[in-house]
Amino acid sequence: MLFDTHVHLNADQYEEDVEEVIERAKEAGVENMVVVGFDEKTILKAMDLVEKYDFLYAAVGWHPVDAIDLEDRHLQWIEELSAHPKVVAIGETGLDYHWDKSPKDVQKEVFRKQIHLAKKVNLPIIIHDREAHADIVEVLKEENAQEVGGVMHCFGGDAEIAKECLDMNFYISFGGLVTFKNAKLPKAVAKEVPLDRLLIETDAPFLAPHPYRGKRNEPAYVKLVAEQIAELREMSYEDFANETTKNAQKLFGLI
Template sequence: MLVDSHCHLDRLRLDAFGGSLAAALDSARQAGVGHFLCVAVALEDWPAMVESVAAFDDVSLSVGVHPSEEGRAPTLSELVRLARTPRVVAIGETGLDYHYGPERAELQREWFRIHVRVARETGKPLIVHTREAREDTLAILREEGAAEVGGVLHCFTEDWEMAQRALDLNFHISFSGIVTFRSAAQIQEVARRLPAERMLVETDSPYLAPVPHRGKPNHPAWVREVAAFVAELRGETAEQVAATTTNNFFRLFRDAVPSAHAPL
């Protein structure tokens, strides 16, 4: 069984599935994907996101505000309240992105600190997005005591040094379709060297489809392609990587419950 540890199910392009999210999830289940973490990016969209996946007991949720969002600002009290919603297992996606909107860097840092404090108060791990903000990301995680709850640097695009520093802060590393790209040599090195017990896989769908689907709208079934590529890099079988990353997911996201009908 595989877990898509980071996807945006409310934003999937569903043309290939007759407009049906249920059909898209069925396609993923047939590919061996037994659980999905649907990740929040904006407070305005969050109620609709929760409603869109309510019928699917193999979908967990997060709550948070992406650093590039310019909508309603997160507050500690609101995020703590929403984090108590059933099936919410993580805080985020949060973090820093200085590539888009660098003029908002100070506000991003403020929001990031709020999310870490919410994670500590609720005991739920963090989902962290970082782009062109390595030192500030690590500094805030360290200063705010994020190691207490841990979490994941999702869609990892950094080098081995960054990975080591994240591991020291009690974080996991998640590989998306980017790891399959020809230009991703430093990410592939991390995938080879990463301790197995800290590794996750994801699609970040509908974005970043892996080779051989690059350029198409991504969907959760293709987490299988990511896992297979990582397995080849590590000299392991796809089944080994699937089992390892699934076990890691449920160990990290302690409130996530495997579905009774998940594929083996």
């Protein structure tokens, strides 16, 4: 039993075959997924999907790359949607210093606003962190984000950053990156994170694991992530799958 904690079934890449993609995921043992909406279009599509499929849940938030496009009406809308029984998190939000569409100060302001909102509606936060580890940790600490906690999605930091996030009530989630042969750091961290704070994801359609690297990712491939980390930790695949699923259910308030 697997739980893909971060997937974009609402992406254009699945426009033609989303039902087949979902069916392949179920065949691979994926029993639940969180569909993440990060702008107006993808939030709408995420909500459509969770209304249609009982095993899908949604996260609603605003991506840091598009922070400059956020308006007050969007925040109000996200707050309203957060009351929906199938919305389980706020996000993805955070900081992305790889792209330069939104200035860093604007990203930080929008990030802080979404932390405030998560605390107001008492939902965990899904954190996007690209080339911004130190600033992410600083903002989370300053805003006392540990009150609601959440998940560091597609974690790419070192063990020290992981510990700071764990200390703030955050889970650490790994995706396809951990399967890459040259990904020494993610493999090392995946071995060290306490089992009860570890999650798995695909971020599909992005970041497909080995041997599909460079191709469209699918939630079915979360099984490859689980197999890789179970092997690293010298655990049975079944035990690892069950433990990470329980972690996801706990984080998202599903048990």
